[in-house]
Structure formats: C-alpha cells, structure tokens
Amino acid sequence: MKKLLICRHAKSSWDQPWLSDRERPLAQRGLRDAPVMAKRLKTNHIFPNKIVSSNAKRALQTAEIYQDEFSKEDVWFxxxxxxxxxxxxxxxxxxRKQDNRVKSLFIFGHNPGFTDLINYLGEPLDSLPTAAVFGFTFTTDQWTAISPENASFWFYDFPKNQSPKIL
Structure with missing residues (x-):
C-alpha cells in the first residue's frame, strides 16, 4: 500500500508586493498553522518517508516546518x-517517478493543481484551503500504478477543523 498526503502551503504573505510569486514567504498565520498541522499528523502516527516540495518559498517553508516536526534522518527531502x-x-x-521504497509521501504545493488532483482521484472538493492536508491510500506497491481505481480516501484536515476525520 502507498500513502499520499497532499499538503497545500500555509498562508502566504502579501506584505512585499514587489516579490515574485515564487518568492512570497509565509505570513504569520502560515507560520502558526503549519506546525499545528504537522503536530496533528504526528499525534495520529502519520509520518512521511519522503517529502517533495514545490520550490516556491511558501511551499518550501511549509515543508521544512513539517520536516522539523519529524525525524530528519528518516525522511528524504x-x-x-x-x-x-x-x-x-x-x-x-x-x-509515478517515486522510488517504491517510499511508502508514505507528503507533497507540498499549490492550488488549483492540488484540488484538481483530489477531485481526479475521486473525492469532491471545491478548494483545498491553505495549510490543509488531504490523504489517500492506494492498494498498490508501485507508484507507477497509482490511479483513481486503487485510490481510497484516508483523511482530510485543515487548521480550523475541530474534529479531523482520519480513517
């Protein structure tokens, strides 16, 4: 079985409008929400083998906060x-290019692609909020074989959620 966590970057700052989109950092709210979400996953024994992040600053900062919450030695980044x-x-x-030794993969990036991926894999969602995480499991041992046909909803959580649903 493969596990995928789709993690949208935390809230970004617009305080420096001259920065390119790729260079925008996290806002104070993002810096507050990202560790909360990482701790929730850790509390529920949800750990990555590998983290893959967009190279945009806000996504990378979010991913690094998660990595700090988990043991860096045990997580490919x-x-x-x-x-x-x-x-x-x-x-x-x-x-589908991932090494099959990776069992639990966290990806960090952006909408609309992440919301579109969630919908493609079979779960209706209007928009993945900032700092939200959406989990799928796949009944395959090969990343090349992941598809909507072998995808199952695992959980969905976001910072304002008072009762995350984890199956």
Whole structure:
C-alpha cells in the first residue's frame, strides 16, 4: 500500500508586493498553522518517508516546518520546480517517478493543481484551503500504478477543523 498526503502551503504573505510569486514567504498565520498541522499528523502516527516540495518559498517553508516536526534522518527531502503550479498530469508524472521504497509521501504545493488532483482521484472538493492536508491510500506497491481505481480516501484536515476525520 502507498500513502499520499497532499499538503497545500500555509498562508502566504502579501506584505512585499514587489516579490515574485515564487518568492512570497509565509505570513504569520502560515507560520502558526503549519506546525499545528504537522503536530496533528504526528499525534495520529502519520509520518512521511519522503517529502517533495514545490520550490516556491511558501511551499518550501511549509515543508521544512513539517520536516522539523519529524525525524530528519528518516525522511528524504526533495524540492522541485515540477510542483509549482503543476497540473494533475504533471503531479501524477512526479508521483509515478517515486522510488517504491517510499511508502508514505507528503507533497507540498499549490492550488488549483492540488484540488484538481483530489477531485481526479475521486473525492469532491471545491478548494483545498491553505495549510490543509488531504490523504489517500492506494492498494498498490508501485507508484507507477497509482490511479483513481486503487485510490481510497484516508483523511482530510485543515487548521480550523475541530474534529479531523482520519480513517
């Protein structure tokens, strides 16, 4: 079985409008919400083998906060431009390239691609909020084989959620 956590970056700052979209950092709210979400996962014994993040600053900062919450020695970490404003097709290509030794993969990136991926895999969602995490399990041992047919909803959580549903 493979586990995928789709993690949208935490709230970004617009305090420096001259920065490029890729260079926008997290806002104070994002810096507050990201560790809360990482701790919730850890409390529920949900750990990554690997983290892959968009190279946009806000996504990378969010991913690094999560990595700090987990044991860095046990987690592979990769940043890539492939997740920056990626389409479903591009995200699936990235997922299907993963080493099969990775059992639990956390990806950090952006809407609309992440919401589109969630819908493609079979769960209706209007928009993945900032700092939200959406989990799927796949009944396969090969990343190349992941598809809507072997995807199952695992959980969905976001900072304002008072009762996350984890199956």
């Amino acid at each position: 990769e940043k890539t431009p492939e997740l920056y404003h990626a389409s479903v097709r591009e995200i699936l290509q990235l997922l």
